[in-house]
Amino acid sequence: MSDPEHALHLFHQMLRIRRLEEKSAELYSAMKIRGFLHLYIGEEAVAVGVAQALAPEDAVVATYREHAHALVRGLPAKSIMAEMFGKQDGCCRGRGGSMHFFDIETRLYGGNAIVGGGLPVAAGLGLADKLQNNTRLTCCCFGEGAIAEGEFHETMNLAVLWQLPVLFLCENNLYAMGTALERSESQTDLTQKAASYGMRAAAVDGMEVLAVEAAASEAAHFIREKRAPCFLECRTYRFRPHSMFDPELYRSKEEVETWKQRDPILTFKTQLFDKGMLDEARLDHLEQQVAAEIAEAVTFAEASPLEPVDDLTRFVYSERSPE
Amino acid sequence: MSAPTQQQSSYREAVRAGLHEALQQDERVFLMGEDVGAYGGCFACSKGLLEEFGPERVRDTPLSESTFTGMGIGAALGGMRPIVEIMTVNFSLLALDQIVNNAATYLHMSGGLFNVPLVIRMATGGGKQLAAQHSHSLEGWYAHIPGLKVLAPATLEDARGMLLTALEDPDPVLIFEAAVLYPMEGELSPVISSVSIDRANVIRTGRDLSIISYGASLHKGLGAAEQLSEEGINAEVIDLRSLRPLDDATIIGSVKKTRRAIIVDEGWRSGSLAAEISARIMEQAFYELDAPVERICSVEVPMPYAAHLEQAALPQVTSIVEAARRMVVRNG
Ligand SMILES: Cc1ncc(C[n+]2csc(CCOP(=O)(O)OP(=O)(O)O)c2C)c(N)n1
Numbered sequence: 001m002s003d004p005e006h007a008l009h010l011f012h013q014m015l016r017i018r019r020l021e022e023k024s025a026e027l028y029s030a031m032k033i034r035g036f037l038h039l040y041i042g043e044e045a046v047a048v049g050v051a052q053a054l055a056p057e058d059a060v061v062a063t064y065r066e067h068a069h070a071l072v073r074g075l076p077a078k079s080i081m082a083e084m085f086g087k088q089d090g091c092c093r094g095r096g097g098s099m100h101f102f103d104i105e106t107r108l109y110g111g112n113a114i115v116g117g118g119l120p121v122a123a124g125l126g127l128a129d130k131l132q133n134n135t136r137l138t139c140c141c142f143g144e145g146a147i148a149e150g151e152f153h154e155t156m157n158l159a160v161l162w163q164l165p166v167l168f169l170c171e172n173n174l175y176a177m178g179t180a181l182e183r184s185e186s187q188t189d190l191t192q193k194a195a196s197y198g199m200r201a202a203a204v205d206g207m208e209v210l211a212v213e214a215a216a217s218e219a220a221h222f223i224r225e226k227r228a229p230c231f232l233e234c235r236t237y238r239f240r241p242h243s244m245f246d247p248e249l250y251r252s253k254e255e256v257e258t259w260k261q262r263d264p265i266l267t268f269k270t271q272l273f274d275k276g277m278l279d280e281a282r283l284d285h286l287e288q289q290v291a292a293e294i295a296e297a298v299t300f301a302e303a304s305p306l307e308p309v310d311d312l313t314r315f316v317y318s319e320r321s322p323e
Numbered sequence: 324m325s326a327p328t329q330q331q332s333s334y335r336e337a338v339r340a341g342l343h344e345a346l347q348q349d350e351r352v353f354l355m356g357e358d359v360g361a362y363g364g365c366f367a368c369s370k371g372l373l374e375e376f377g378p379e380r381v382r383d384t385p386l387s388e389s390t391f392t393g394m395g396i397g398a399a400l401g402g403m404r405p406i407v408e409i410m411t412v413n414f415s416l417l418a419l420d421q422i423v424n425n426a427a428t429y430l431h432m433s434g435g436l437f438n439v440p441l442v443i444r445m446a447t448g449g450g451k452q453l454a455a456q457h458s459h460s461l462e463g464w465y466a467h468i469p470g471l472k473v474l475a476p477a478t479l480e481d482a483r484g485m486l487l488t489a490l491e492d493p494d495p496v497l498i499f500e501a502a503v504l505y506p507m508e509g510e511l512s513p514v515i516s517s518v519s520i521d522r523a524n525v526i527r528t529g530r531d532l533s534i535i536s537y538g539a540s541l542h543k544g545l546g547a548a549e550q551l552s553e554e555g556i557n558a559e560v561i562d563l564r565s566l567r568p569l570d571d572a573t574i575i576g577s578v579k580k581t582r583r584a585i586i587v588d589e590g591w592r593s594g595s596l597a598a599e600i601s602a603r604i605m606e607q608a609f610y611e612l613d614a615p616v617e618r619i620c621s622v623e624v625p626m627p628y629a630a631h632l633e634q635a636a637l638p639q640v641t642s643i644v645e646a647a648r649r650m651v652v653r654n655g
Contacts, residue, residue: 059401093434102433109400109437114424120390121425124397124405131353131379131403138397151420154390161385315435316469318493 001210004277010209011272012286013051014044014265017068019290020077021240023298024067024084024098028244032301033084035097036113040068042239045264046171047072049212050139050234053167053220059107059138061122064099065171066111069141073106077297087304094307095315115176116149118142119168123155126164130227137165137223144233145176147193148184156197159229167219168194170233171206177242178250194231206234207262239263329510337479337511338368338444338500341486342406344515346376349404352490355382355391356408365410366446366505392418392443396426396495399441404490409445412461412499426495427470442489443497447475448539448589449637450503455625458633460589462499462538463596466567472496473566474520477541479509481564484518491517499566501539523570525577529559532583532647535574535600537563540587540619540638547643556651566596574600575607582613583650587638592620614650619643 001007021039028037040047047068054060054073062069070080075091083090084098091101100111109125112118122140129136146152147170159166170190174181181188194201200222204215212234219230237259241248248256272278332340345352354369360383363370373381384391388409395407409415415422422443430438449458466473474489474496476482482500489496526541527548534544541562548558559577563569578584584604588597597618604616622636 061397091434092432092436095434096432100432102429102436104436109397110429110432112425114420117393117420117424120393120421121397121400123390124394124399125401126397127394128398128401128403131398132401151389151393154385154387155393157385158387158390158394315431315433317472318430318438319435320438320493 001271001275007272007277010048010052010213011265011268011278012290013048013072014209014268015286015290016077016293017044017047017071018265019294020067020071020080023294025240025244027084027298033098034086035099036064037084037098037244038065038242039238039240040065042259042263043171043173043206043236044068045209045212045268046206046234046236049209050169050216052213053216054139055136057107057136059109059125059136060141061109061118061125061138062111062141063115063118063143064111064113065143066101066141067098070101070103070106070108073108075101075103075106075108077293078300079103081297081301082304085301085304086306087301088307089300089304116142116146116151119146119151119155122166123159123164126159126166126229127162129165130162135224137167137220139167139169141169141171143176144170144172144174144181144190145179145184147190156194156199156231160198163228165223165227166229167216167223168199168229168231170231171236172233173236173238175238175242175250177246180250190233191231199229199231201231201233203233203235206236207264207267209264209268237262327513330513332479332509332511333505334479334482334507334509335366335368335505337482338486339370339372340511340515341483342369342372345406345486345490346372346380349490351402351404352406353380353382353403354406354408355384355395357384357386357410359383359408364408366502368505369408388414388417389421393421393425395441395443396421396429396439399439400437405441406486406490407441407443409443411457411502412445412447413456413459415445415461422465422471422495422497423468427468430494431470438493439495440493441495442486443495444486445497445499446502447499448501448503449621449626449633450539452628452630452633454628458626460621462497462566463588463590465497466596468567470495471567473499475499475501475538475564475566477501477504477538477562477564479507479511481518483511484516485520487517488520499538503539520565521570523564523573524562525559525573526562527558527560529557529581531557531581531651532585533559533561533577533581534585534587534643535561535563536587537566538589540589543638543640544587544643546640547647550640550644551647554648556647558647569600569603571603571607574603578604578608579611582611584612585617585619585643585646585650587619587643589621589638591623592618593623595620617646617650619646
């Protein structure tokens with residue numbers, strides 16, 4: 001943490017995610033956001049740390065818990081909020097919603113709500129890069145729940161067999177909805193699963209943004225150098241329910257509280273204060289900046305028109321010619 | 324200038340010629356699937372292509388239908404023009420997730436941002452005594468899905484040309500090749516080009532009834548029309564070619580003329596493509612009909628192995644002929 005500016009950047013990014021997610025929860029209760037809403041609160045260090053290792057031209061394939069990845073990669077909060085409001089100015093014109101963000105500029109290929117469904121697609125993007133001699137990589141995010149799916153295993157095998165430039169980012173928050181890892185996996189050391197396919201695999205403390213950044217940078221470096229895949233498990237925890245429909249019967253309040261002691265934002269804040277990189281005044285300033293960004297996003301989403309119902313059947317087939 | 328002479332070819336060779344042309348035409352095209360390379364394709368459709376185009380462009384995959392189909396989606400998004408071959412439609416069920424949840428949805432879900440120019444080919448249908456896990460005709464299921472286009476070549480020209488058409492399409496196209504047709508011999512134009520898929524083909528004109536079909540069943544429809552003509556019944560035969568979208572104009576135009584329709588579809592009757600076509604005829608030509616629409620479909624049983632049972636389960640020329648007689652006599 002030698003560069004204070006960079007450290008503050010990481011902190012700022014995590015704060016943006018946290019506040020966006022908190023606002024989303026609030027707007028869900030206010031019935032402005034509907035459908036499924038999966039929050040990233042508690043896992044911010046993962047998205048922010050990994051994003052530092054990615055170049056603008058890299059691609060991201062994410063899950064339904066993708067708000068954070070979209071935001072740190074540069075999708076404006078306005079587009080995100082408007083999408084969750086189901087409005088025309090949302091990144092997908094209100095057709096995707098919270099679970100399905102897509103963006104051309106930041107090369108975000110979903111928002112996939114089929115557990116495991118994004119892995120083959122990410123490998124395919126990697127194959128396209130390989131065949132076209134591109135130096136970019138694809139970051140494929142998925143929860144540890146996906147590891148039980150066949151598509152995970154098929155994709156690990158093919159990614160190694162064909163040496164595809166893909167970062168397989170496992171966001172292990174210990175629960176797949178209500179199913180704890182040890183209740184679903186015979187082998188709970190997930191790196192061993194990837195390693196068994198001959199893939200380079202590592203695990204990192206996903207509550208420490210600097211640790212994630214370092215591990216992800218090393219993985220990305222390996223992928224770019226060797227044009228081969230890498231598996232990185234980030235051990236983290238979600239502080240909120242799986243979605244907004246979850247009474248959390250499967251874990252104790254004490255367990256959640258224990259993990260909250262390791263809140264990635266609070267612990268990093270303490271470090272920054274200790275090092276004299278942050279003080280109350282600067283924190284206040286950052287909070288205000290983030291609050292303004294999110295308030296603007298909400299105003300934007302409120303004001304955005306609805307997609308006309310007459311356009312319901314648009315985008316089932318392409319409207320443009322192939323080239 | 325005299326017309327270029329037609330070449331003798333099989334349906335299989337026509338498919339191969341399409342693949343060859345596609346690989347030659349466009350650097351971005353590659354073929355991927357189980358045993359497409361070293362083995363030459365499970366139906367020998369890609370024989371020799373590995374040798375000619377190399378393992379980067381003719382890629383043998385492991386037995387991972389879901390993942391290599393999904394990789395086709397990713398590669399298409401990444402700027403390539405993949406052709407994914409799935410051995411048969413039964414195995415495509417392992418890739419349903421990728422086809423239905425991803426390929427068919429990305430464009431819409433992304434609000435028009437990401438189209439998926441992917442071609443998926445597979446063999447379909449019975450008649451080769453391959454029993455209940457290799458013989459079904461499930462293309463009608465895929466034709467249910469908005470976001471997909473579904474093609475069923477029944478002729479040599481279409482077997483070759485539809486692949487090129489599909490590759491020109493910005494969206495996912497599924498091509499169903501009827502396994503029994505691979506050895507079918509015929510004539511093929513020496514000029515290789517894509518074919519329009521906008522219209523169904525009226526293969527044979529007639530005035531007494533319309534036999535509407537596609538794929539392998541089309542040839543049974545043609546056989547029936549031949550037999551019926553000897554009895555003085557003049558049948559029109561329509562090759563649907565595209566199962567999604569369906570060419571309503573050609574279907575309805577024909578039925579309005581002949582006033583009777585038989586749909587021949589190797590899928591099972593319940594919830595079938597034949598049911599859909601029948602419904603469209605009711606909706607658009609009810610008052611023009613002289614007889615209820617007839618459907619000749621597969622008997623609702625998993626495909627049995629024994630030849631006599633399998634043949635009893637499949638649509639046959641005789642059942643088409645009998646249906647035609649019923650319809651014409653009743654309204655004499
Ligand atoms: C194929 C499939 N099966 C089931 C579901 C329902 N489901 C949604 S999220 C989820 C748990 C996934 O857990 P994990 O992969 O660990 O990700 P997390 O939600 O913890 O981020 C399940 C079972 C689904 N969306 N897709």
